[in-house]
Amino acid sequence: MKNKKSEKKKENIKDGLRAPKGMHDILPSEWPWYEKIYSVVNELADFYNFSRIETPILERAELFERGVGTDTDIVGKEMYFVKGRNGDKLVLRPEMTAPVARAYIEHHLGRSASLQKFFYKGSAFRHERPQLGRFRQFNQAGFEVIGGSNDPIYDAEVILIFQRLLEKLKIKNIVLKVNSIGCKVCRPIYKKQLLSYYKDKKLCPDCQKRIKINPLRLLDCKNENCVKLKASAPNFLDKLCAACTSHLKGVFEYLDELKIPYMVDNALVRGLDYYSRTVFEFFTEGAGADVGALPAGGRYDYLIEMLGGRMTPAVGGAAGIERLIAVMKAQDVEQPRRSAKKVFVMHVGEMAKKKSLNILEKLRSAGISATEALGRDSLKSQMRLADREGVKLALIFGQKEIFENSIIVRDLETHLQESVPMDTIVEEVKKRLARKNK
RNA sequence: GUGCCUAUAGCUUAAUGGUAAAGCUCCGCUCUGUGGCAGCGGCUAUACGGGUUCAAUUCCCGUUAGGCACCCCA
Numbered sequence: 001m002k003n004k005k006s007e008k009k010k011e012n013i014k015d016g017l018r019a020p021k022g023m024h025d026i027l028p029s030e031w032p033w034y035e036k037i038y039s040v041v042n043e044l045a046d047f048y049n050f051s052r053i054e055t056p057i058l059e060r061a062e063l064f065e066r067g068v069g070t071d072t073d074i075v076g077k078e079m080y081f082v083k084g085r086n087g088d089k090l091v092l093r094p095e096m097t098a099p100v101a102r103a104y105i106e107h108h109l110g111r112s113a114s115l116q117k118f119f120y121k122g123s124a125f126r127h128e129r130p131q132l133g134r135f136r137q138f139n140q141a142g143f144e145v146i147g148g149s150n151d152p153i154y155d156a157e158v159i160l161i162f163q164r165l166l167e168k169l170k171i172k173n174i175v176l177k178v179n180s181i182g183c184k185v186c187r188p189i190y191k192k193q194l195l196s197y198y199k200d201k202k203l204c205p206d207c208q209k210r211i212k213i214n215p216l217r218l219l220d221c222k223n224e225n226c227v228k229l230k231a232s233a234p235n236f237l238d239k240l241c242a243a244c245t246s247h248l249k250g251v252f253e254y255l256d257e258l259k260i261p262y263m264v265d266n267a268l269v270r271g272l273d274y275y276s277r278t279v280f281e282f283f284t285e286g287a288g289a290d291v292g293a294l295p296a297g298g299r300y301d302y303l304i305e306m307l308g309g310r311m312t313p314a315v316g317g318a319a320g321i322e323r324l325i326a327v328m329k330a331q332d333v334e335q336p337r338r339s340a341k342k343v344f345v346m347h348v349g350e351m352a353k354k355k356s357l358n359i360l361e362k363l364r365s366a367g368i369s370a371t372e373a374l375g376r377d378s379l380k381s382q383m384r385l386a387d388r389e390g391v392k393l394a395l396i397f398g399q400k401e402i403f404e405n406s407i408i409v410r411d412l413e414t415h416l417q418e419s420v421p422m423d424t425i426v427e428e429v430k431k432r433l434a435r436k437n438k
Numbered sequence: 439g440u441g442c443c444u445a446u447a448g449c450u451u452a453a454u455g456g457u458a459a460a461g462c463u464c465c466g467c468u469c470u471g472u473g474g475c476a477g478c479g480g481c482u483a484u485a486c487g488g489g490u491u492c493a494a495u496u497c498c499c500g501u502u503a504g505g506c507a508c509c510c511c512a
Contacts, residue, residue: 021503021504072510073510073511074511078511095511126510126511126512128511129440129509130504130505131506131507132505132506133512134510135512138512140512141512142512206508209509222508270511271510281512293512295512296511297512317512319512320511323512324512346472347470348470348472349470349471350470353470377469377470378468378471379470379472379473380471381469382473383473384473384474385473386473387474388474391473394472394473396471396472398470399470400471410472415473
């Protein structure tokens with residue numbers, strides 16, 4: 001029925017050799033989206049004076065166990081383990097804040113300046129079921145402010161940067177949710193109150209787990225019954241200690257000053273152990289893909305200490321690149337385009353083909369990005385390709401031009417062409433390219 | 439990890455219990471002297487395994503992969 005060849009082919013490609021689940025090739029057609037986002041991130045980092053930091057993709061498992069917490073899903077069930085030859089327990093980083101904190105301690109970065117601002121871009125890995133805007137390998141860009149004081153103005157600054165990021169990417173219908181999850185003084189007290197409130201209530205199976213692991217999570221259960229219970233549960237915002245209350249108030253004041261709209265959401269609870277006080281998440285509302293949290297983050301005043309450093313206040317957040325792209329696509333943000341080559345060198349005949357190599361190099365060394373189709377001999381097909389790529393100028397070179405030591409410069413937009421001396425080619429091309437930009 | 443849905447060419451889609459059609463793309467030619475077009479020709483598919491059947495791409499089961507929701511999160 002079927003030939004053996006095709007069966008063999010199938011086994012190889014369709015089964016064994018595809019990319020691992022939840023991990024994707026970023027193909028040339030996708031790169032303009034990434035590049036657009038990264039260029040905005042770089043620009044913001046520059047404007048707001050954040051310096052780039054890059055940490056290894058592998059870290060010791062212990063870093064996340066201590067920093068993020070073994071009870072969290074991320075660390076408890078989603079880490080990829082990598083065996084070191086010497087028995088080291090390494091993991092693919094599931095997030096980037098703990099590694100940055102580790103680097104901060106390890107290199108005594110707090111010594112060179114009391115306040116440090118970092119940004120990073122890179123992949124993180126979590127073994128979870130892939131979904132819209134959620135992958136096992138995903139890319140994040142984050143901003144962290146470490147050291148200095150715990151002034152709420154830094155919380156506001158981090159939020160501001162992500163607000164600007166979303167604006168610059170033309171993402172609409174942004175909703176910013178802000179909450180405080182207290183500090184080590186008031187959180188335990190609140191947890192106790194929450195537990196005693198829920199103690200004899202009937203909970204959904206999920207919440208029965210939550211109450212053991214992270215009682216704060218009870219507040220964002222979607223189960224109908226649990227939602228009802230929540231209504232009369234104690235509200236953390238009423239129970240914050242004085243210091244946390246005034247800190248949160250400070251954040252609100254700065255956000256007001258910056259005219260950044262936000263809503264207080266006392267059900268907003270971040271999953272990682274290191275957060276304290278301010279937590280925030282951006283969402284999109286209504287039209288557009290619901291891909292969960294967009295940029296999100298919060299304050300983590302205890303993390304550095306938990307990792308063995310000295311008590312150091314810090315606040316930061318991260319954005320998932322793939323989620324931003326998913327939302328941009330869903331909201332019909334215009335696809336960023338790879339900038340087209342401006343100049344196409346065309347040849348007619350063998351001799352011209354050979355000589356056009358030098359013409360190309362001459363242009364390139366003058367800083368002009370030039371392309372060609374030296375594999376095609378028909379001028380028509382070269383023109384067709386140039387047209388498809390949106391090239392501005394065609395330089396046509398054949399027998400006649402070799403003889404005259406000239407070259408034809410054709411403007412593919414105006415359809416006008418003229419023959420110019422070969423020696424002036426760089427100037428002529430520059431002149432014409434500049435003309436377009438006025 | 440739990441649940442639901444899906445699987446036909448590179449892409450998008452069609453059809454059928456009797457092995458498949460089209461558009462776009464790609465390749466070649468017309469075409470070594472002028473582009474967006476055209477003409478002609480070409481490559482490539484029923485995810486995998488099993489079952490029912492004279493016959494399965496079609497019906498059933500399993501696997502795998504993908505999608506979506508939950509959980510959680512960027």
